[in-house]
Amino acid sequence: MRRVGAWRARASAAAGALLLLACGGEAPPEAPASAEHWLVGEPAPAFSLPAQAGAGRVTLTPRLGKLSLVDFFATWCVPCEQAFYAYERLAERYGDRLEVLALSVDEDPQGLAAFRERTGVGFAVAWDEARRTAKRYGPPGIPTAYLVDGSGIVRGVHSGFVPSDEARLRAEIDQLLQ
Numbered sequence: 001m002r003r004v005g006a007w008r009a010r011a012s013a014a015a016g017a018l019l020l021l022a023c024g025g026e027a028p029p030e031a032p033a034s035a036e037h038w039l040v041g042e043p044a045p046a047f048s049l050p051a052q053a054g055a056g057r058v059t060l061t062p063r064l065g066k067l068s069l070v071d072f073f074a075t076w077c078v079p080c081e082q083a084f085y086a087y088e089r090l091a092e093r094y095g096d097r098l099e100v101l102a103l104s105v106d107e108d109p110q111g112l113a114a115f116r117e118r119t120g121v122g123f124a125v126a127w128d129e130a131r132r133t134a135k136r137y138g139p140p141g142i143p144t145a146y147l148v149d150g151s152g153i154v155r156g157v158h159s160g161f162v163p164s165d166e167a168r169l170r171a172e173i174d175q176l177l178q
Contacts, residue, residue: 062152
């Protein structure tokens, strides 16, 4: 029993360290626009979480002719904040053809309202309590964005964020919407 608990503690510490490294660092310029991830080409795990602003829920609901961008982020992550501004511009550009769903992996939801207000985004934000949804998606770091097509299939995974990623996402979205 002790061995399992120790293993879980080490695994949790390692995962936390990887998240910190992923958030603080930048991807090399030669990094592919969409990293190979086990979910690419597979159905996106369904979720429905309480929305952090207003009533209602943040739910992945695939619809033909519409893409979903599912983003895993943390309020303390600088690249996550930069990504939020880019996702808001993408949401404005594509209107009802792109739905942005942002899921916080923070330990508690206390800072979400201030983060959302500071970034001024209009898209849906939810707290992924105990990282239950993140565990099903397996983000390699934060931020990580999943592009999900209208059939509910993951078509791209983008881990990390640098300013040039917005253009890469826009090109991928344009291609998927054709």
